[in-house]
Amino acid sequence: xxxxxxxxxxxxxxxCPMPIVKTKKAIAHLEPGQVIEVQATDKGSTADxxxxxxxxxxxxxxxVEEDEVLKHYLxxxxxxxxxxxxxxxxxxxxxxxxxRMDGEEAIIIxxxxxxxxYAFNHIPGSINxxxxxxxxxxxxxxxxxxxxxxxRTGSRSDLASQKLSEKGFKNVKNVVPGMAQWDGPTERH
Amino acid sequence: MSQSITTxxxxxxxxxxxxTWILDVRNTDEFDDWKIExxxxxxxxxxxxxxxxxxxxLTEKISKDQEIIVVCAKGGSSQMVAELxxxxxxxxxxxxxxxMKAWSEHLEPVKIADLNGGGSLYQFARLxxxxxxxxxxxxxxxxxxxxxxxxxxxxxxxxxxxxxIKHTIDTHLHADHISGGRQLAEHTGGTYHLPxxxxxxxxxxxxxxDEGNDITVGNTTxxxxxxxxxxxxxxxxxxxxxxxxxxxxxxxxxKSIGRPDLAGKADDWVGDLRxxxxxxxxxxxxxxxxxxxxYSFVEELGEDGSVKARLGDLYxxxxxxxxxxxxxxxxxxxxxxxxxxxxxxxxRQTNMGxxxxxxxxxxxxxxxxxxxxxxG
Numbered sequence: 360x361x362x363x364x365x366x367x368x369x370x371x372x373x374x375c376p377m378p379i380v381k382t383k384k385a386i387a388h389l390e391p392g393q394v395i396e397v398q399a400t401d402k403g404s405t406a407d408x409x410x411x412x413x414x415x416x417x418x419x420x421x422x423v424e425e426d427e428v429l430k431h432y433l434x435x436x437x438x439x440x441x442x443x444x445x446x447x448x449x450x451x452x453x454x455x456x457x458x459r460m461d462g463e464e465a466i467i468i469x470x471x472x473x474x475x476x477y478a479f480n481h482i483p484g485s486i487n488x489x490x491x492x493x494x495x496x497x498x499x500x501x502x503x504x505x506x507x508x509x510x511r512t513g514s515r516s517d518l519a520s521q522k523l524s525e526k527g528f529k530n531v532k533n534v535v536p537g538m539a540q541w542d543g544p545t546e547r548h
Numbered sequence: 549m550s551q552s553i554t555t556x557x558x559x560x561x562x563x564x565x566x567x568t569w570i571l572d573v574r575n576t577d578e579f580d581d582w583k584i585e586x587x588x589x590x591x592x593x594x595x596x597x598x599x600x601x602x603x604x605x606l607t608e609k610i611s612k613d614q615e616i617i618v619v620c621a622k623g624g625s626s627q628m629v630a631e632l633x634x635x636x637x638x639x640x641x642x643x644x645x646x647x648m649k650a651w652s653e654h655l656e657p658v659k660i661a662d663l664n665g666g667g668s669l670y671q672f673a674r675l676x677x678x679x680x681x682x683x684x685x686x687x688x689x690x691x692x693x694x695x696x697x698x699x700x701x702x703x704x705x706x707x708x709x710x711x712x713i714k715h716t717i718d719t720h721l722h723a724d725h726i727s728g729g730r731q732l733a734e735h736t737g738g739t740y741h742l743p744x745x746x747x748x749x750x751x752x753x754x755x756x757x758d759e760g761n762d763i764t765v766g767n768t769t770x771x772x773x774x775x776x777x778x779x780x781x782x783x784x785x786x787x788x789x790x791x792x793x794x795x796x797x798x799x800x801x802x803k804s805i806g807r808p809d810l811a812g813k814a815d816d817w818v819g820d821l822r823x824x825x826x827x828x829x830x831x832x833x834x835x836x837x838x839x840x841x842x843y844s845f846v847e848e849l850g851e852d853g854s855v856k857a858r859l860g861d862l863y864x865x866x867x868x869x870x871x872x873x874x875x876x877x878x879x880x881x882x883x884x885x886x887x888x889x890x891x892x893x894x895x896r897q898t899n900m901g902x903x904x905x906x907x908x909x910x911x912x913x914x915x916x917x918x919x920x921x922x923x924g
Contacts, residue, residue: 376625379597402912403621410575411597 362423362432363474365393371400371428378404379411382433386417391437394420394475399429408433418511421479421547432475445517447524451532456507457543466505471519472538476511480538483546490515497526509534509541550630553617553642555654559675562586562846563656563853571610571618573599573629574648581890582915584619584651584676586846596625603632615640623647649911652676655701657683658854660839663790667770671839671854672701677914678842679725680855683713684789686766691715693787693795694841695728697910702732714738715763717772718899719797719841720784721746723810723892726910727899730754743776746783751901757785777828779821780806782813786829794836794859799824801840802848802857805868807885810892814882822877825869834860890915 368385370378378399386395397408405422408431412419420432451459459466460482468485470477477487488496490510500506506528510516513535520533561568565588572579573596583591592609599606610616618633618641620626626643633641644651655672660682662668667686674680674696682693683702690711692702695718706713713736716729720743730752733740741763744756763772773788780798784806787795798806805825808817836859843855850856863869871877889895891913897903898910905913 374624375621376596376628380600380628383597383600406577407575407595407597410577410595414595414598 362396362430362478363394364396364432365389367396367398369398370404371398373399374401375403375407377401379407382408382411382431386433386435389435391435392473394432394434394473396475397431397433399431400427402429404429404431418476420475432479434473434476445513445533445535447517447520447531447533449520449532450535451507452535453541453543456509456534459505459507460543464505466507467500468534469500469506469508469519470510470538471508471515472510476538479547480545481547482509482538482541483544485509490519493519493522497523497528500528502528505530505532507532507534509537511537511539513537550627550634551642552627552645554645555650555676556656558584558617558644558651559654559656562589562675563658563849569610569614569616571606571616571629573618573620573625578621582648584648589846596620596629599629599632603629603636603638606633606638610638612638613640615642617642617644619644619651620647622649648676648915652915653696653698653911655681655696655698656853657705658852660793660854660856661837663770663792665766665770667766667790669789669793670705671856672696673843673849673853673855674725677725678844680839680841680843682795682839684765684770684772685709685711686770688712689714689766691717691763691765691772692729692732693717694719694722694797695732697726697728697731697914699728699732699735702728703735706736712736712738714765715741715772717741717757717763717787719743719757719786719795720781721896721899722798723896723899724842724889725914726895730901743774743781743783743785745778746781747900749900749902759785775828775832777824779808779817779824781811782817782820784824788832788836792835792837793839794829794832795839795841796829797841800829800838800862800866800868801842801844802838802855802862803843803845803866805866805881808881809885810888811896814885818878818881821881822874826877829859830863832859834858834863838862 370381382397409419416436418434423430470485470487471490473489508516508520516533520531523531567588570591572593575595579593618626618630623646630641630643657670657672660669660671670683672681684691690713716733718729730740740754741757742754759774759776775786777786778784808814808821838857
C-alpha cells in the first residue's frame with residue numbers, strides 16, 4: 360500500500376543503533392503532527408522504534424513489511440493534541456456515533472487524521488481528509504448529510520468542525536475523544 | 549575508544565561468581581524476556597535510545613569509576629553507549645562483543661570426569677540459554693550428545709583433543725533449540741542417532757536410538773547405553789555412560805523436572821513422565837550422576853561451572869520427585885506449565901528437517917530463555 364508521508368528516511372542496511380539514531384535526527388526537522396516513513400532492514404528496529412516512540416511521546420502508527428524492507432510509520436509528537444479543551448460546541452461521544460452508524464439515516468464519518476494514521480486503523484466506511492487538506496477538499500463532502508468528524512483525540516476534529524461550520528456546513532458533529540478510545544469495528548488498508 | 553570484553557571472559561566471570569555489573573541497553577520488553585544472569589551478576593536496564601541525548605542520568609545508578617559492561621542485542625548499540633559514557637567521564641566501561649546474540653551462542657566446556665581407560669566426559673554449558681550438551685571422548689573417538697547448532701565449537705574442541713566425532717545423539721526431538729546433531733554428523737562423517745518415536749515425521753536418514761543397542765566410544769572402552777524414558781516427548785531416551793553417568797535429556801533436571809506439553813500432549817504424556825521418574829529411574833543405582841540437557845537457575849551451576857547431581861540425592865531434594873500421589877503429580881505438571889519457548893513449533897519443524905531457515909533466522913528463532921522445565 361502506498362501511504363502518504365511528509366518525509367521518507369532510508370535506514371536500510373544499517374544495524375542497531377543507527378535506525379533509531381537516524382530517525383531521531385530526521386524527526387527533529389519535522390513539524391509537530393507530520394508523518395515520517397522509516398525504511399529499515401534491521402529486524403530489531405520494529406520493537407525499538409515502538410519503544411522509543413513510547414518513551415519520547417511520538418506516535419507509532421505501524422509497520423509494513425515489503426520485500427524484506429520494514430517500513431515504520433511515525434507521527435511527530437504534537438503538544439496541541441494533549442489540549443483537551445474543544446471549542447466547537449456540537450460534540451458527540453463514541454457511543455452516540457455507534458448509534459448513528461446503526462441508525463436509518465445515512466451519515467458521513469470524516470476522519471481528519473494523517474493518511475498514515477488512517478491507513479493502519481480506521482472505521483469502515485469513513486472518509487479520510489487530513490486536517491491540512493480540508494480547506495481545499497471541502498467540495499468532496501455532501502452538505503445535506505450529517506458529518507461526524509473524528510481524529511485521534513478530539514482536537515484536530517475540533518478545528519476541522521469549526522472550519523466546516525464556518526464554510527456553511529450545517530450539520531457537523533465533533534466526535535470525542537476519538538480513535539484512541541474507539542473499540543468498535545476498524546479496518547486497515 | 550572503549551574496550552570490549554568477549555563472551556568467553558564474561559562466561560568465566562559468571563562461572564567464577566565474580567561481581568559483575570551489566571548495563572543492558574536493549575528495549576525493556578526484550579530485557580524482561582531474557583537477560584544475563586548469575587549469582588554475582590547485577591543488571592541494570594536502560595534502553596540505548598533513552599541515552600542518545602546524554603548518559604548523565606546513569607550516574608543515579610552507576611558511579612563513574614565503577615566497572616560496568618554494556619550489553620545490547622548485537623554489539624552496535626553497546627559500543628555507542630560505552631563511548632558516550634567514556635566521553636561523559638565514566639572510566640571503567642566495557643562493551644560485550646557481539647551482544648546477547650553472541651552470548652546466546654557461547655558454549656563453555658567443563659570437564660565432568662575422567663572415564664575408564666583414559667576417556668573423559670565434557671559438559672558444554674550454553675550459559676545464555678541454559679542448554680547443556682556433552683562430549684564423551686575415548687581413545688581417538690568422540691560422541692556428542694544434544695549438540696547445539698554451533699557445531700564448529702564441537703569440531704574445534706575435538707580437533708584440539710585429537711579425536712574424531714563418530715556419533716552424535718539427540719536424547720529427544722528438541723523444541724527449545726535447533727539441534728546441531730545432524731549437521732555435526734554430516735561434517736565429521738559420523739552417525740546421527742535419534743529416538744525413533746520422536747522421528748516419525750523427519751525428512752532425513754538417522755540411526756534409531758533404541759534401548760539395547762549400545763554405542764561405544766573408542767574401541768570398546770566406553771559404553772553409551774540408551775534407556776527409553778518417555779515423558780518430555782514420547783521418544784525421550786536417556787543415556788547411561790560408562791555405567792556412572794545418567795544423561796537425562798529434558799526428563800529430569802537438578803532442581804526441576806521436564807514438561808510434557810511441547811508437542812501439545814501434556815495430558816497424554818504426563819503418565820509416561822511419572823512412570824519414567826518414579827519407576828524407571830528409581831530402579832537405577834542411586835550413585836549415578838545425573839547430567840541434564842538444561843538448567844534453569846544459575847545456582848544450579850556448581851563451583852566449577854558444571855551442572856550435575858547424584859541421582860539418589862535428587863530423590864531426596866528435587867521437588868518434582870517428592871509427589872507420591874499420582875493425581876497430585878498430574879495436577880502439578882499440567883497446571884504449572886510455564887509459557888512455551890519462543891518459536892518452539894518452528895524449532896521442532898526445523899529439527900525434523902521440514903523447515904530449513906537461514907542462519908540469521910535460526911538465531912532469531914532461538915532468542916529468548918529456555919523454558920523446558922516444570923517447577924513444582
